[in-house]
Amino acid sequence: MRIGIIGGTGVCDAVSLTDARDVTVKTPYGDALMKQGKIAGVEVLLVPRHGEGHTIPPHRVNYRANIWALWWMGAERVMGTAASGSLNSAMLPGDLVAVDQFIDFTKCRPATFFEGSKAGVVHTDMTDPYCAEVRKALIDSSESLGLRVHRSGCYVCTDGPRFETRAEIRAFSVLGGDLVGMTNVPEVVLAREAGMCYGLLGIVTNFAAGIARRELSHEEVVQVMAETSGRVAEVLCRAAGRLVAAAGCGCRRNWSRLAELRGVGAGK
Numbered sequence: 340m341r342i343g344i345i346g347g348t349g350v351c352d353a354v355s356l357t358d359a360r361d362v363t364v365k366t367p368y369g370d371a372l373m374k375q376g377k378i379a380g381v382e383v384l385l386v387p388r389h390g391e392g393h394t395i396p397p398h399r400v401n402y403r404a405n406i407w408a409l410w411w412m413g414a415e416r417v418m419g420t421a422a423s424g425s426l427n428s429a430m431l432p433g434d435l436v437a438v439d440q441f442i443d444f445t446k447c448r449p450a451t452f453f454e455g456s457k458a459g460v461v462h463t464d465m466t467d468p469y470c471a472e473v474r475k476a477l478i479d480s481s482e483s484l485g486l487r488v489h490r491s492g493c494y495v496c497t498d499g500p501r502f503e504t505r506a507e508i509r510a511f512s513v514l515g516g517d518l519v520g521m522t523n524v525p526e527v528v529l530a531r532e533a534g535m536c537y538g539l540l541g542i543v544t545n546f547a548a549g550i551a552r553r554e555l556s557h558e559e560v561v562q563v564m565a566e567t568s569g570r571v572a573e574v575l576c577r578a579a580g581r582l583v584a585a586a587g588c589g590c591r592r593n594w595s596r597l598a599e600l601r602g603v604g605a606g607k
């Protein structure tokens with residue numbers, strides 16, 4: 340079993356793989372870059388969501404290419420990380436959150452593999468978008484390291500790249516959001532469409548706009564990520580080891596749908 344990791348801001352550099360090599364995967368949506376290697380004997384594919392050197396902003400990430408490439412390379416289970424603002428007074432900067440729900444406020448992103456024609460019309464169940472086993476692995480690994488981790492949380496996704504207004508954060512809070520970020524949708528949606536297990540480790544970098552008593556800045560996010568990325572990498576490494584063993588969820592039932600869609604073979 341191969342494990343995929345999609346590293347957000349500041350995380351990929353902290354994850355060290357043995358026998359690492361760079362791989363470029365050609366997909367119907369463009370090329371995706373990743374590192375292939377091992378963590379304690381487990382085969383891992385590591386995708387830097389924002390590209391090498393963090394040059395791709397959230398609204399321009401090629402989410403379809405990244406998820407297709409992981410699927411094609413045979414990553415059955417994927418962990419993502421996402422720097423996030425907190426709307427919840429119990430979720431403090433530096434805390435980790437095993438996200439279990441999302442609310443989608445993005446407006447301008449291709450958000451599906453299924454665009455009609457050959458594939459017909461496909462509606463994918465999204466009741467519980469995150470894999471329970473990946474979430475458990477993230478929670479257990481964080482707790483085993485003595486880290487503050489919240490066992491659930493609702494992630495509100497915006498397009499960015501701007502931060503939110505005070506009124507938006509107030510509204511998201513009323514709707515039940517705990518975290519706000521710019522990257523998890525459509526990533527989690529596409530993984531679900533592809534039949535992959537997907538879990539997100541939210542990393543709280545700041546209180547959200549209007550809750551924080553000062554203006555928000557990307558520097559602040561980068562600073563907190565620099566402080567937490569080593570711990571996050573350790574969580575991901577431990578979780579990868581747990582995930583090769585567990586496999587009782589039903590996420591994989593849609594695995595072959597992408598192959599039908601493009602008339603290509605199953606992932607290698």
Ligand code: HPA
Nearest residue numbers: 422423424519520521547
């Ligand atoms: N808003 C949106 N995205 C973010 C934030 C935020 O406050 N912090 C880190 N990513």
